[in-house]
Amino acid sequence: MNVHAHAAQRAQAAGISIQGIDLSYGATRVLKSVDLEIEPGEFFAFLGPSGCGKTTLLRLIAGFNVAQAGKVLVGGRDVSTLPPWKRDVGMVFQSYALWPHMSVRRNVAFGLEERGVRRAEVERRVEAALELVGLGHLADRKPSQLSGGQQQRVALARTVVVEPKVLLLDEPLSNLDAKLRVQMRRELLDLQRKLGLTTIFVTHDQEEANTICDRIAVLNEGVVQQVGTPMELYDRPVNLFVAGFLGTANILPGELKSSGGERVFAIAGGGGEVPLPRRELPPMGAKLMFRPQNAAIVPASAPATAGRTRLMGRVSHCEFLGGTVRYVVKIGAAEMLIDVAHQAGEPLLDHGRDVAVDLAVDKLCYLAS
Amino acid sequence: MTAFSTAYSSGAASASSRVRPGQTAALLLIAAFLVLFLVAPVAAVVVAAFRDKATGAFTLINFLDFLRTDLLVRSFWNSVSVSAMSVVLASVFALPLAYYTTRFEFRGAAIVQTLGVIPLIMPPFAGAVAMQLLFGRNGTVNLLLGEWFGINIPFMEGLNGVIFVQSVHYFPFILINLSASLRNIDRAMEEAAQNLGSSGLRLFRRIVFPLAMPGFVAGASLVFIKVFDDLATPLLLNVKDMLAPQAYLRITSIGISDPMGYVISVVLIAFSLVAMWLSTFAMRGKDYATTQRGGGGLAKRRMRRRDAVVAYAVIALVLLLVLAPHAGLALMSFATIWSYSPLPDAYTLKHYVAVFSDSGRYIWNTLLYASLAAGIDIAVGTAIAYLVLRTRVKAARWLDYTAMAALAVPGVVLGIGYLRTYYGVTLPNGQALATFWFVIVLALAVRRLPYALRACTAALQQVSQSLEEAAENLGATKMRTIRRVVLPLMTGGLVAGFVTSFATAAVELSATIMLVQSNADAPLAYGLYVFMQSPAGRGAGAALGVIAVLIVGVCTYLSHHIAERDRAAKSETGARRQ
Numbered sequence: 015m016n017v018h019a020h021a022a023q024r025a026q027a028a029g030i031s032i033q034g035i036d037l038s039y040g041a042t043r044v045l046k047s048v049d050l051e052i053e054p055g056e057f058f059a060f061l062g063p064s065g066c067g068k069t070t071l072l073r074l075i076a077g078f079n080v081a082q083a084g085k086v087l088v089g090g091r092d093v094s095t096l097p098p099w100k101r102d103v104g105m106v107f108q109s110y111a112l113w114p115h116m117s118v119r120r121n122v123a124f125g126l127e128e129r130g131v132r133r134a135e136v137e138r139r140v141e142a143a144l145e146l147v148g149l150g151h152l153a154d155r156k157p158s159q160l161s162g163g164q165q166q167r168v169a170l171a172r173t174v175v176v177e178p179k180v181l182l183l184d185e186p187l188s189n190l191d192a193k194l195r196v197q198m199r200r201e202l203l204d205l206q207r208k209l210g211l212t213t214i215f216v217t218h219d220q221e222e223a224n225t226i227c228d229r230i231a232v233l234n235e236g237v238v239q240q241v242g243t244p245m246e247l248y249d250r251p252v253n254l255f256v257a258g259f260l261g262t263a264n265i266l267p268g269e270l271k272s273s274g275g276e277r278v279f280a281i282a283g284g285g286g287e288v289p290l291p292r293r294e295l296p297p298m299g300a301k302l303m304f305r306p307q308n309a310a311i312v313p314a315s316a317p318a319t320a321g322r323t324r325l326m327g328r329v330s331h332c333e334f335l336g337g338t339v340r341y342v343v344k345i346g347a348a349e350m351l352i353d354v355a356h357q358a359g360e361p362l363l364d365h366g367r368d369v370a371v372d373l374a375v376d377k378l379c380y381l382a383s
Numbered sequence: 384m385t386a387f388s389t390a391y392s393s394g395a396a397s398a399s400s401r402v403r404p405g406q407t408a409a410l411l412l413i414a415a416f417l418v419l420f421l422v423a424p425v426a427a428v429v430v431a432a433f434r435d436k437a438t439g440a441f442t443l444i445n446f447l448d449f450l451r452t453d454l455l456v457r458s459f460w461n462s463v464s465v466s467a468m469s470v471v472l473a474s475v476f477a478l479p480l481a482y483y484t485t486r487f488e489f490r491g492a493a494i495v496q497t498l499g500v501i502p503l504i505m506p507p508f509a510g511a512v513a514m515q516l517l518f519g520r521n522g523t524v525n526l527l528l529g530e531w532f533g534i535n536i537p538f539m540e541g542l543n544g545v546i547f548v549q550s551v552h553y554f555p556f557i558l559i560n561l562s563a564s565l566r567n568i569d570r571a572m573e574e575a576a577q578n579l580g581s582s583g584l585r586l587f588r589r590i591v592f593p594l595a596m597p598g599f600v601a602g603a604s605l606v607f608i609k610v611f612d613d614l615a616t617p618l619l620l621n622v623k624d625m626l627a628p629q630a631y632l633r634i635t636s637i638g639i640s641d642p643m644g645y646v647i648s649v650v651l652i653a654f655s656l657v658a659m660w661l662s663t664f665a666m667r668g669k670d671y672a673t674t675q676r677g678g679g680g681l682a683k684r685r686m687r688r689r690d691a692v693v694a695y696a697v698i699a700l701v702l703l704l705v706l707a708p709h710a711g712l713a714l715m716s717f718a719t720i721w722s723y724s725p726l727p728d729a730y731t732l733k734h735y736v737a738v739f740s741d742s743g744r745y746i747w748n749t750l751l752y753a754s755l756a757a758g759i760d761i762a763v764g765t766a767i768a769y770l771v772l773r774t775r776v777k778a779a780r781w782l783d784y785t786a787m788a789a790l791a792v793p794g795v796v797l798g799i800g801y802l803r804t805y806y807g808v809t810l811p812n813g814q815a816l817a818t819f820w821f822v823i824v825l826a827l828a829v830r831r832l833p834y835a836l837r838a839c840t841a842a843l844q845q846v847s848q849s850l851e852e853a854a855e856n857l858g859a860t861k862m863r864t865i866r867r868v869v870l871p872l873m874t875g876g877l878v879a880g881f882v883t884s885f886a887t888a889a890v891e892l893s894a895t896i897m898l899v900q901s902n903a904d905a906p907l908a909y910g911l912y913v914f915m916q917s918p919a920g921r922g923a924g925a926a927l928g929v930i931a932v933l934i935v936g937v938c939t940y941l942s943h944h945i946a947e948r949d950r951a952a953k954s955e956t957g958a959r960r961q
Contacts, residue, residue, distance in 0.1 A: 076574075076578055077577075078574055078577075097577070097582065098574065098577040098578055098582075099577045099578075099579075099580045099581055099582040100580075101578075102580075103578070104578065104579075105574075105575070105578045107571040107574065107575055108571075109569060109571050111569065111571035111572050111574065111575035112575075113572060113575075113576075113590060113593075113594070114594070115593040115594060115596070124576065124579055124581070124589075125579030125580055128576075128579055128580040128581045128585070129580055172575075172579070173578075173579075176579060176580070
C-alpha cells in the first residue's frame with residue numbers, strides 16, 4: 015500500500031446511509047426508526063450506554079443483524095439484502111476474533127485468499143499491511159503469543175488489507191489497559207487519516223469519541239438522540255440525556271413564568287428566578303442545564319452585570335482537585351457543582367458560607383428529557 | 384487426552400507449612416495400593432514378555448516369535464485396521480449429529496444429544512448379538528432387503544461386524560467431545576471470516592473445523608484405544624484373529640506360563656501409550672476454547688425447510704442405527720424364538736423369570752463389586768486430590784501420575800498381570816489370591832480410578848481454600864475441617880464420581896473375564912458373556928443385558944441429576960456472595 019494507493023482510496027471512500035431502520039428481537043424493539051448519513055472519509059462514532067443499540071446498529075451494517083424495516087446504503091448501493099460475505103464492509107471485533115489456529119500472517123492473508131488474489135500479491139499486501147501497523151517482525155507468531163495491543167493491530171491489519179469500502183470498529187479499545195488505550199486511539203486516528211477510510215467507531219466512552227471522531231451519534235434506547243461534532247454535543251445538547259451523558263451537567267427543575275412582563279425560569283424549591291433570552295423558546299417541562307465551569311462564585315453582595323444573572327446559595331461541600339476546586343452549592347432544594355480554577359495560595363471557601371452563583375444568561379440551556 | 388489433562392493452576396497450596404504424619408501415612412497407604420495392584424502386575428507382564436521361558440534370562444526372542452507367527456501379525460494388523468475403521472465410521476455417525484445440534488436451532492436438538500449418548504450405557508458385547516440378529520446375513524435388515532431388492536449386505540461378516548458394533552457403541556465419545564469443542568467457538572470467529580468474504584463449506588473447512596479439531600482428536604483417540612483394547616466384542620462375534628482376543632486365548636488355553644500372552648500385552652500397552660501421546664502431541668498448545676465473557680458459542684441459525692428435511696432424515700437414520708442394539712436386545716429378551724425371521728415368532732416373560740430365579744447371583748455380585756470398587760475409587764481419589772492440591776507432600780504428584788497411567792493399561796493386560804503376580808500367593812484357606820473374588824473388585828477399582836480421580840480433583844478445586852482457613856481460624860483441627868467443611872462441599876462432585884465409576888464398573892468385562900474362576904463369583908457382565916455364547920442362553924442373556932442397561936442408565940441419569948443440582952446450589956451461593 016503506497017501513498018498513491020491511499021490517495022486513490024480516499025477519492026473513492028464510500029459514505030453510509032442508514033434509512034428508517036427498525037429492528038426488534040421478539041417483543042424488544044432494539045432500534046427505532048434510525049436515520050443517519052455518514053460522509054465519505056468521515057470518522058464517525060456511535061456513542062451510548064450499554065444496551066442502547068449501538069453495537070446492534072454496527073452489526074446491522076456488517077450484515078450480522080437483519081432489520082424488520084429500513085435499508086442500509088454503502089457508497090450509494092443498497093446492501094440490506096446482501097449476506098455479510100458480500101458486503102465488503104470491514105469490521106474489527108471487540109474480542110479481535112483472531113483465529114488461534116493460524117499464524118499472524120495467515121490471519122491477515124485470509125480475506126485476500128477468499129477473494130482469489132494471486133499468491134505473490136497476497137504475500138506482498140500482507141507484508142505491507144503488517145508494516146502499516148508496525149508488526150512486520152511478528153508475522154509468524156501465533157495470536158496467543160501477542161500482547162493485547164499487538165492483537166488489536168493484527169485485527170486492524172486483517173481488516174484493512176482487503177481494502178474494504180468502510181471500516182467498522184466495535185469497542186476496539188475496551189480490552190486494553192488505560193495507558194495503551196490512549197496510545198491506540200492516536201494510532202487509530204493516524205491510520206484512518208492515512209487510509210482515508212470511512213470509519214464507524216462504537217464506544218460507550220465519551221472521552222474516546224470526543225478525542226478522535228469527526229462526528230458522533232448519541233444513541234439511547236434504540237433512538238438516535240443527536241448527531242453532531244463533539245463540541246456541538248457538549249455545548250448545545252438537545253436533551254437532558256445527551257447533556258448528562260457527555261460530561262458533568264447541573265440540572266435544575268423549575269417552571270416558566272411571567273414576572274413583571276418578562277419571561278423567567280423559576281427554580282423549584284425557591285432557588286430564585288433566571289431571565290430567559292428573548293428568542294429562547296424552551297420546550298414543555300424543560301429543566302435548566304449548565305456546565306460546572308460555566309458558572310462563577312462571587313461574594314453574595316456583589317451586583318450583577320449586564321447579560322448575567324445571579325442565584326443565591328450556600329457552600330455545602332468542596333473538593334480540592336488540584337487545578338480546579340469543585341464546590342457543591344445548595345440553591346433552594348437543589349445542589350449543583352461549580353468548578354473554579356485554583357490560583358496558588360487562594361484559600362477555599364468555608365462550608366456554610368453564603369455565596370452568589372454568577373451565570374451568563376446565553377450559556378444556559380433549557381432541555382427536556 | 385484433553386479431558387484428563389491435570390490442572391494444578393492453584394499451585395501446591397500453602398495451607399500447611401509442613402508435612403504431617405497423617406499425610407505421610409495416607410501417602411504410603413495409597414502408594415502401596417497402587418504399587419501392589421497396578422504397577423507390580425503391569426511390571427510383571429512386561430518382565431515376563433522379555434524373559435526366556437526356560438532360563439529366565441533377558442531376551443527379545445519372544446518378540447521375534449511374535450513377528451514370526453502369521454496369526455499374531457495378522458491379528459495385529461486386524462486390530463489396527465478395525466480400530467482405524469471404527470474411528471472413521473464413528474466419525475460418520477458423530478459428525479452430522481454434532482454439526483446439526485450445535486449449528487442450528489431446531490426442535491429435538493437436546494433429544495438428539497441425549498439419545499446420542501445412550502449407546503455408552505451398555506456393554507458393547509451385549510449389543511453384538513442383537514446386532515447379529517438385526518444386521519447379520521439372516522438378520523432382519525438383510526431378510527427385508529433380500530425380499531424387496533434381492534440383495535444382502537455383509538454388515539456383520541468377519542471384521543465388518545466388529546467395526547460396525549464398535550463404532551455404533553463408541554461414537555458418543557466423538558460426539559461429546561466434538562460438540563463441546565464446537566460450542567466453545569466464539570461466534571466472532573465465524574463472523575470475522577464472513578466479514579472477510581468467506582461463507583458456506585469453505586468457512587467450515589478453514590475456520591470452524593480446525594477450531595473444533597482438538598475435541599475431534601480427543602474423541603477419536605479415545606475410540607481408537609477402546610476398540611484396540613476391547614476383548615469381549617470380537618470374541619462374541621467369533622472373531623479371534625485380533626490382538627486382545629489372542630492374548631486372552633493364549634493365557635486361558637495354553638496357560639499363564641506361555642510368554643506370547645505377555646508379548647501381546649506389551650504391544651497393547653505400547654499402542655495405547657503411543658495413541659495417547661500422539662493425540663496429546665498433535666494438540667499441544669491448541670486449546671482453542673475461544674468463547675469470551677458469556678458471548679456464547681457459534682451463532683445458531685434457523686433451518687430452511689429444505690435443510691430441515693435433510694437434517695431430520697440424516698439424524699433419524701443415524702439414531703435408528705445407534706439405537707438398534709438396544710432395540711434388538713429388548714426384543715431378544717422377550718422373544719421365544721428369533722431366527723431367520725425379521726421379528727421374533729412370539730413373546731414371553733420367561734427369560735426374566737429365569738434370570739431372577741437362577742441368575743440373581745450375577746446381579747447381586749455386580750452390585751457388590753461395583754459399589755465396593757467405586758467406594759475405593761472415591762476414597763483414594765479424594766485422598767490423592769487433597770494431598771496434591773492442599774498439602775506440601777511433593778510425592779503426591781506421583782500418585783496422581785501413577786493412578787492416571789491406568790488409562791493406558793487395557794483391562795485384559797491388568798487381568799493377566801494379576802494372574803501372573805498373585806497366582807502363587809495363597810490365602811490362609813489355601814485359595815490362590817488371584818482367584819479370590821475381592822481381586823475382581825480391586826481390578827475394577829484400578830480400571831476406574833483415573834476417571835474418579837479427575838472427578839474428585841475437580842470437586843476439590845471448587846472448594847475455595849479460604850473456607851477451610853476460616854474453619855481453622857475458628858479452632859477446627861485439620862481433620863475436623865476436612866470432615867465438616869471440605870467433604871460436605873465436595874459431596875455433589877463425589878457422588879457424581881461414585882455413580883459414574885459404579886455404572887462403568889458394572890458392565891466392565893475385559894479385566895474380570897481373566898479373573899473370574901467360578902460362576903458363583905461372577906458379575907453380570909460375565910454371566911451375560913457366558914449366556915450369549917450359546918443360542919439357547921441368548922434370551923436369558925438379553926434379559927440380563929436389559930437389566931445391565933437399566934442399572935447403568937438409571938445411574939447415569941442420577942449422576943447427571945446430582946451434578947446439575949450441585950451446580951445450581953453452588954451458583955446460588957455464588958450469587959448471594961456478590
